[in-house]
Amino acid sequence: MDSVDRRDFMKTVAATAAASALDGNAAEADRARPIFLSTWAHGKPANERAAEVFKSSGSLLDAVEKGINVPENDPNVTSVGYGGLPNAEGVVELDAAIMDGTRHRTGSVCALRMIKNPISVARLVLERTSHTTLAGDGAFQFALKLGFEAQTLLTPQSLQKWLDWKANPQHKTYWLSAENHDTIGMVATDGNGHLVSGCSTSGAAFKIPGRVGDSPLVGCGVYADDNVGGASATGDGDLMTNYCTSVSIVHFMRRGASPQEACMELLKHMVETDGKNKDTQVGLIAMNKHGEIGAACMNEGFFLKYALWKDGQSQLLDSARLY
Ligand code: ASP
Numbered sequence: 087m088d089s090v091d092r093r094d095f096m097k098t099v100a101a102t103a104a105a106s107a108l109d110g111n112a113a114e115a116d117r118a119r120p121i122f123l124s125t126w127a128h129g130k131p132a133n134e135r136a137a138e139v140f141k142s143s144g145s146l147l148d149a150v151e152k153g154i155n156v157p158e159n160d161p162n163v164t165s166v167g168y169g170g171l172p173n174a175e176g177v178v179e180l181d182a183a184i185m186d187g188t189r190h191r192t193g194s195v196c197a198l199r200m201i202k203n204p205i206s207v208a209r210l211v212l213e214r215t216s217h218t219t220l221a222g223d224g225a226f227q228f229a230l231k232l233g234f235e236a237q238t239l240l241t242p243q244s245l246q247k248w249l250d251w252k253a254n255p256q257h258k259t260y261w262l263s264a265e266n267h268d269t270i271g272m273v274a275t276d277g278n279g280h281l282v283s284g285c286s287t288s289g290a291a292f293k294i295p296g297r298v299g300d301s302p303l304v305g306c307g308v309y310a311d312d313n314v315g316g317a318s319a320t321g322d323g324d325l326m327t328n329y330c331t332s333v334s335i336v337h338f339m340r341r342g343a344s345p346q347e348a349c350m351e352l353l354k355h356m357v358e359t360d361g362k363n364k365d366t367q368v369g370l371i372a373m374n375k376h377g378e379i380g381a382a383c384m385n386e387g388f389f390l391k392y393a394l395w396k397d398g399q400s401q402l403l404d405s406a407r408l409y
Contacts, residue, residue, distance in 0.1 A: 119277035120146070121377045122395040125320045125369060128157040128166065128270055129393030130402050136274060137395050146276045147186060147209065150284040154182075154205040157270045158286055161241045165268035168202040169241040170288025173295045176248045178239035180204040181289055181302035183219075184212060187281035187310030194302040196221040197295075200236040201229045205286045208302070218304060222296070251292050258292075269301050271308070271318025273373045281316040281375065283308040283332065289323065299323025305333030314340045315374035317348075321367035321388060329356055335372045345372035345380030346406065353384055353408040364409055371405075381405035 120140050122133035136153025140146060158167025165171065172178045182204035183194035193212025196219060198204045207229045211220055220228050230236065240248075251257050269287035285307040289299045300323035301307035307323070309332035310316035317332040331352060338348035349370040356363040369390035372380040383390035383405050390405040 119377070119397065120149070120275060120395075121277065121373065121379070122149070122153065122272060122274045122393075123371050123373055123379050123381070124153070124272040124393045125270055125318065125371055125390065126268060127391055127393070127402055128160065128163045129272065130395075130400055131160075132156045132270055132272060133393050133395035134400050136272065137398075137400075140274075140276070146274055146280055146282045147184065147212075150184060150272050150274050150282045151205050151209045153274075154270055154272055154284050154286045155203055158203050158205060161243070163270075164244060164247070165288055165291075166270050166286050167204070167288070168237075168239050169244050170239065171244050171291035172240060172248050172288075173297070174292045175295050176240070176245070176252075177295065178244070178288055179293075179295065179297075180239070180287070181299055181307075182208045182284070182286040183302040183304065183308045184208050184284040185282065185304065185308045185310040185316070186212065187283070187312040187316055190311065192218050192304045192308065194219045194304065194308075195225040195229075196298040196302045198222075198225045198229065200226065200239060201234050202237060202239055203234070205284055207232075207234060208284075219302065221298070248292065269307070269320040271301075271320055271371060273310070273316040273318050273371055273379075275316075275373060275375070275377050277377060279375045280312055281310040281373065283310040283316040283318050285318050287320075287323075297324075300327040300331065303327060305330045307332060309333045309336045311336055311340075312375060315345060315372060317345075317370065317372040319371075320369040320390070321384075325356075325363070325366055326368060331368075331370065335370060339372065339374050345374050345378050346382065347380070348372055349380045349382035350406065350408065353382060356384070357408070369405065383407045385409040 140149035161169035
């Protein structure tokens with residue numbers, strides 16, 4: 087922590103602890119019936135860690151943050167954190183957001199380089215600043231100030247994938263079209279009507295430097311409202327940003343749709359507005375304040391598996407699909 091103001095760091099720890107105390111406590115957590123819902127297979131260990139953290143701390147924000155840290159730290163997950171695939175210049179740029187459904191407040195970071203846990207930086211944007219989003223070098227300097235260590239995020243595997251992409255004369259670039267999506271999104275409840283949503287990603291592989299996807303944008307990659315429910319998304323963020331995916335799902339639920347109906351309604355709306363959206367990569371998860379859940383994807387070509395932790399059981403399940 088050489089370049090770090092230690093007093094600042096201790097204040098951060100205290101601020102986070104105070105937020106955790108507001109967020110819940112371990113005794114209540116023992117009685118509550120939390121539910122953790124995440125995208126993809128890497129969501130399963132994330133949910134399991136989140137459940138452990140919630141049991142010991144009683145804080146749903148801590149639980150979602152620490153749960154999402156699991157795939158961020160895993161070099162074998164090539165779409166999140168350390169080991170995430172880099173941009174077109176071979177540099178890993180990460181996006182993340184966490185939203186507290188009680189306060190209607192989000193912390194998020196975009197295009198963050200060299201810090202493997204963007205969700206934890208996003209959490210501190212939420213707890214320590216009056217801002218919602220920090221981007222690029224500003225987000226990086228903020229992270230350094232709060233004690234995060236700068237490190238290379240390329241692994242031998244992700245470097246090799248980038249070199250292979252570059253060496254292929256036919257390689258696709260985002261000047262024309264896009265592929266390769268796979269974020270971790272998580273929606274969680276404490277079982278008492280409190281919701282938190284979080285999302286973390288390295289974004290579209292080999293993207294144009296500086297590109298920001300849906301994941302760190304409030305209402306797109308995450309949304310949480312204790313009065314209604316929460317949602318998160320995975321897939322083509324360049325497309326989904328235009329549909330404000332997560333807040334749209336929450337608004338559908340607000341009007342009476344179940345989480346599953348709300349996910350399907352959004353997919354149908356996307357196709358009604360543009361028939362070509364049938365063939366796109368879109369995966370959605372949602373939960374209402376009663377703990378009912380929904381998960382759906384657009385088509386078989388981008389088939390969403392989702393992870394559900396409930397009543398001590400951790401499962402990987404198939405989502406519904408529109409096509
Ligand atoms: N939605 C993310 C993005 O476009 C990627 C993903 O979910 O896989 O950045």
